[in-house]
Amino acid sequence: MIKISYLSILLFFLTGISCFAQVAEISSPDGKLKLNIFSENGKALYNVSFQGKMMLEKSPLGLVTNESDFSKNLKFSDNKKDKVSKTYSNEKIKKSQVSYTANTLTVNFTNADNFNMGIEFQVSNNNVAFRYEIQPMKDRLSAVVQSEITGYRFPSQTTTFLSPMMKPMTGFARTAPSYESGYKVDTELGTKADYGYVFPGLFHVGNDGWILLSETGVNSLYCASHLDTTSEKSLYQVAYPNMAENNGFGSSGAAISLPGKTPWRTITIGDSLKPIVETTIPFDVVEPMYEPSQKYSFGKSTWSWILWQDNSMNYEDQSLFIDLASKLGYEYILIDALWDKNIGKERMKDLIQYAKSKNVGVLLWYNSNGAANDAPMGPRNKMSSSIERKKEMKWLKDIGVKGLKVDFFGGDKQETMRLYEDILSDANDFGLKIIFHGATLPRGWEVMYPNYAGSEAVLASEMLYFSEDVRKQEAFFAALHPFIRNTVGSMEFGGTFLNKYLTKSNKDKNKRHTTDSFQLATAVLFQNPVQMFAVMPNNLTDAPNFQLNFMKEIPTLWDETVFIDGYPGKYSIIARRHQNQWYVAGINAEKNIKKLKINLPMFAGKTVKLINDDAQGNSSEKEVKVNAKGELNVEIQPSGGFVLRN
Structure with a gap:
């Protein structure tokens, strides 16, 4: 007969707890976003919930260097909490004045060689940013980070909105990759691409909300990275550059001086697309690297x-x-x-x-x-x-x-x-x-x-000139960019065509499939401090005056950006403010007329100018009154658009 003492049972449970332990947690200032850190079987993991719903399930953390492995045999050391708060101004991004507040958590692990890896988290409302720090390893003050196992494990109901990485050394004069692929939308988790997917990546977690993944703070001290699938359908992982890039020359990893930090990985989460469109996290966690030699204008x-x-x-x-x-x-x-x-x-x-x-x-x-x-x-x-x-x-x-x-x-x-x-x-x-x-x-x-x-x-305006397929998909791609590519960084698109045909002669070939109002709307939807607009000399006489006047007055610098309505790849309505003037722009990528009641508090009770299309796709301008509640009924034609401004 085997006798099991109470001490043995206690030791069994203690051992289990040490192998499967939550070691730290942190929440956003408003308490809606929560991140937990775990130490399990020698691995570091994290999960993220929003408003009590699990958005990222337990996902791996860690990296591998040429000196030591920080992906396994890890032991939790300690953690430290703090807060960060700052205000800054930058006229080149979607919002010129930003106030950023986040709770911070630094978690330290030691590996089998007794070397230290720290992970620094900043959790603001709707955003998580984190990066790794590696300390010197005995007499080693330099290392090469060869790979990263940072992962994102999604709930099973999630669908993806991703752009594949281009095959290196292909395309025009072997210039790929250049982030100029299209998108696969509302796609099943785990759908593979030969070379992974570019940042940013958008994920729809069913009725629970949206997640945008990206990275920021990449400079000369590190490589850029992208997303890739894994053998596990629901798990995506950070991947470093393909060795074939740069004609096969140069390392795919990152050579760093120790102590050294990686770029920030960013996660934006919301129960709607509003936090995705309006996030400033790519800019919140970085600082200027040098002083401007002069005041730059855009x-x-x-x-x-x-x-x-x-x-x-x-x-x-x-x-x-x-x-x-x-x-x-x-x-x-x-x-x-x-x-x-x-x-x-x-x-x-x-x-x-x-x-x-x-x-x-x-x-x-x-x-x-x-x-x-x-x-x-x-x-x-x-x-x-x-x-x-x-x-x-x-x-x-x-x-x-x-x-x-x-x-x-x-x-x-x-x-x-x-x-x-x-x-x-x-x-x-x-x-x-x-x-x-x-x-x-x-x-x-x-x-x-x-x-x-x-x-x-981005798959920009030059491809509209060269490709009929891209021209046919112009509205589809334009309805994606405000939610994905352009929400994390400036996007020099080079569009807004007033020519009906994308040729010098404005006739015979390369017919545009979108309306004039659609084109004007993209001047608001697409944000870049210097924008090359595709207005041509002939437009001075063949385009209506209201279109030319709009293209004369439209700014490229914005003080505020607000999500109004939309769904990626279907339609998009965004408001932007320059000083005291608001512009609201919308486009429709679907085949049917989009009839919407939109909420525009900035125009409540006001008479505003509306540029819109009729059923034949002809553009015109008129004045409309927004009711006291800020509500306005709009119709957007297929491949059409509208612009409102005060």
């Missing part, structure tokens, strides 16, 4: 290349677009690829002086480098090395150039993140603002780099 730009293409890179055509910018009151003209060959540096000086006489600033296009891909357009090899870059930027400053659009980057490896930062930092020394094209997602860069002026990182 605004609207004309752009010949989008419809007139390469042949327009000549002195005469660019003069026409300088005149167009002047007549529209736009601050800039973008002179695109091949200007170095077709105009030349000497004549460019004269062109810039002509633009200056018209009160128009000049932005010039540059190829980022020649080593990572085969893009042939010039200027080439001026941005990829410090010596050449500084020589070129000194010349640019001397002749009065205001900024650069730098194109064709090689991927998400750390060496490419270093190139982004080097270009930005050097450009600041010479008073130049920078826009990135053919590029990765910006990750907090609006705050980190004062002269940063936006990125493409």
Whole structure:
């Protein structure tokens, strides 16, 4: 007969508790969002609930370095709680004045080698941000982070809204990946993509709410990452760059000095899409990396290349677009690829002086480098090395150039993140603002780099010119961007076409499938501090005056952004405020007329201007009265849109 003592039973339960223990917890200031940390069988895990509903089930934490493994055999050491509160201003993001308050938690674990890994959490209302910190490992003051096991385990009812990573070294002149894929929407959990999915990723947890995943704070000290599926259907994981990027050159991990910190992983959660659209978490947890060398200005730009293409890179055509910018009151003209060959540096000086006489600033296009891909357009090899870059930027400053659009980057490896930062930092020394094209997602860069002026990182307007399939899906993609890509960072789309046909002649081919009101609405829906609008010289005579007046007055800087209504890929209605003026814009991606009663407290009891379409898709402007409750009935035509403004 076996006798079991009370002491043995007690030891059994104590052992079980130590193997399966919740070690820390933290809630948002309003108490609705709660995060728990667990230490189980040598692993660190976390879960997240919102208003009592589990939104992320127990999910793995940890990373692996070339010196030591921080993904297993972990022991909980201690934790520390605190609070963070700050206010900041930034005119380049969706909200110019931000107050940020969060509860903080730092949890420390030791691994089998007795080395320490800390995980710092900041939990604000509707948001979680966290990052890892690795301490020195004996005499090791440097390490390479080879992989990360950070995961997100979703409830089974979740569906996904994700954009696949592009296959490295494919596409035009082997310039991929450049975050220019479409989206798979309302897709089953675990649906695989060959190369994973880009950040940000949106997830719909059935009736319980929405989750947006992204990362922020990526600079030259780390690689950028993305999402990937795992062998477990409900579990997604942080993945580092594919080795084939940059033509196979460079590490896919991150070389860090110790103590060293990773970028922030961010999670935004809400029971509606409002917190998703309005979140500022990508900017809340980062700080400026250097002081601006001057006060940078932003605004609207004309752009010949989008419809007139390469042949327009000549002195005469660019003069026409300088005149167009002047007549529209736009601050800039973008002179695109091949200007170095077709105009030349000497004549460019004269062109810039002509633009200056018209009160128009000049932005010039540059190829980022020649080593990572085969893009042939010039200027080439001026941005990829410090010596050449500084020589070129000194010349640019001397002749009065205001900024650069730098194109064709090689991927998400750390060496490419270093190139982004080097270009930005050097450009600041010479008073130049920078826009990135053919590029990765910006990750907090609006705050980190004062002269940063936006990125493409989206299936943008140029593909509307080149692809009938993309033209047919224009409304569908536009109804996604405010909820996914554009909510985490500035998006230089280069759209708002007033041409019925996307050609220089405005006839015969490339017919647009969206209405004029839709196009005007995207000028509000898509946010970027410098936006290249696709208004053409012919629009001065063939577009209605109310459309031209709207395109003259529309700002590119916003003081406030408010979600009104919508569903990703179906329709989207967003309000933005510039100073005292509100703009409300909506689009409809579905095949039927969308009839809605929308709540607009900013317009309650007021008469406002409405641009909308009739049943034939013709655009017009009129005045409408919003009732005292702020309610207004609107109809949005298929592939149509509307704009309201006071």
